[in-house]
Amino acid sequence: MPLDVTKIRSEFPALAEGAAHFDGPGGSQVPLPVARAVADTLCGGISNRGSVTAAERRAGSVVTEARSAVADLLDCRPEGVIFARSMTQATYDMARALAKEWGEGDEVVVTRLDHDANIRPWVTAAEAAGATVRWVDFDPATGLLPVDAVRAALSPRTRLVAVTAASNLLGTRPDVPAITEAAHAAGALVYVDGVHLTPHATVSVADLGADFYACSPYKFFGPHHGVLSAAPELLDTVHPDKLLPAADLVPERFELGTLPYETLAGTTAAVDFIAALGESGQGGPQPGGSGDRSRRSRLVASMRQVEAYEEELFARLVDGLAAISGVTRYGSPERPTPTALFSVAGHSPQEVYERLGAAGVNAPAGSFYAIEAARHLGLGATGAVRAGISPYNTPEDVDRLLAGVSELAR
Structure with missing residues (x-):
């Protein structure tokens, strides 16, 4: 059964502010059960x-x-x-x-x-x-x-x-x-x-x-x-x-x-919350175990669904970025986590970050403490823009990010 993303999102109070959060690699939003x-x-x-x-x-x-x-x-x-x-x-x-x-x-x-x-x-x-x-x-x-x-x-x-x-x-x-x-x-x-x-x-x-x-x-x-x-x-x-x-x-x-x-x-x-993600689309926590299913088995089942959902959204993001003239994406399509590092020709990473942020899309820029990697890529300390997918992201979030990048790239 696929993730019930609407239910999952309802557990995150921060999402009510309306921002599309692609800043999960720096720290995810927090669901109510954890708070x-x-x-x-x-x-x-x-x-x-x-x-x-x-x-x-x-x-x-x-x-x-x-x-x-x-x-x-x-x-x-x-x-x-x-x-x-x-x-x-x-x-x-x-x-x-x-x-x-x-x-x-x-x-x-x-x-x-x-x-x-x-x-x-x-x-x-x-x-x-x-x-x-x-x-x-x-x-x-x-x-x-x-x-x-x-x-x-x-x-x-x-x-x-x-x-x-x-x-x-x-x-x-x-x-x-x-x-x-x-x-x-x-x-x-x-x-x-x-x-x-x-x-x-x-x-x-x-x-x-x-x-x-x-x-x-x-x-x-x-x-x-x-x-x-x-x-x-x-x-x-x-x-x-x-x-x-x-x-x-x-x-x-x-x-x-x-x-x-x-x-x-x-x-x-948080671990219990993850274990419950795959259970009939529930987004709330279940203590320790559920019937004869151990928490470990529930975590494995949930993470399979998370991976499948994030892979789907990530493909939408990567394909969308590839279709925008002037966008360069770094890295390989081989077995990645759903994380896109990219730049937009004619715009500094900080400018892209700020323009997207003004449109309610949180996709930060920098080297993110991977300073040796950024230097090896020729990006220096300024790095590039990073967008990461989380289970609470939606296709509409991805489309908002792509629209913002497209506007900049014109």
Whole structure:
């Protein structure tokens, strides 16, 4: 059964303002169930985690439920789910912790396709440890990252490969399973940035082969914070800096300070919201499971429908842009997430962004922190215009964007 987009849109109060939101790659809009979960947690009795008072037990349940929800979304183990202020913070923290074991002669591999949050933490940590950074380029004509290029950068001294599961700039999806297989054969760990992939595809950390998988709930209808997943056995070998009285358990040893319980409650609600998207077109959340169907199976079913719907809208967008004289689209049609990066001849990206925004179409411009990718494409820091499809977008939204671009291109 196809998504009931009218029902889905009714769950997003922000859409009542009338804007067509193509800014999902930078952060999705938030549905009512998520906002309510955040508000209810803030308004209810809650304390630091413990077992004596109801408030303490409630805090513990919020954390446990959030780990379980993320584990269902990513097909990983809840005891390996770490929460952080952001994906960037989680990656910097892990880079510093892993680099304690690196030294001169060790190597770290990064790619120019990645968001800087999966580049700079590793470059900084490697430099501090005296390790060597090896760079892998993508093909600027297609936006594709060749597996052979990653393989060529590997050596017996490679300690870690950092790679994106989907480019936040171009939408390109590297062959992560093949990359992880090659890296593991060389004895290296693999850190996968899944921020841009997670909202648009069914994710299985196990199938990807990732040792670490990071993502951001605010890209898939949740609150602003970061998530990092890894096998508990691997995390047990990593020793981050922490306060003396702080727990030394996994994953708690990686979570600095008191967790934001209201944010975690919102993340659980976001995962439940996604799980319900495919159920008879419902756009509201269902707790944990539905009958004998696990939340994981419901998430998989929902994401298949999301992918099909977004692919349909994306084709409309891409075909429409291709028909407008003076529009250049960057990247490849091969297995992309529904993200279009484009420019309009005679107009700066900022001007296109502003003109579209004045018409109620939110499609921002820039390099979006994928600064190495933007430079490699010859776009520099100014980048280009980015339009991303979300499940709450409609064909009418796409047509509004195309009309605005057409007017500029005349």
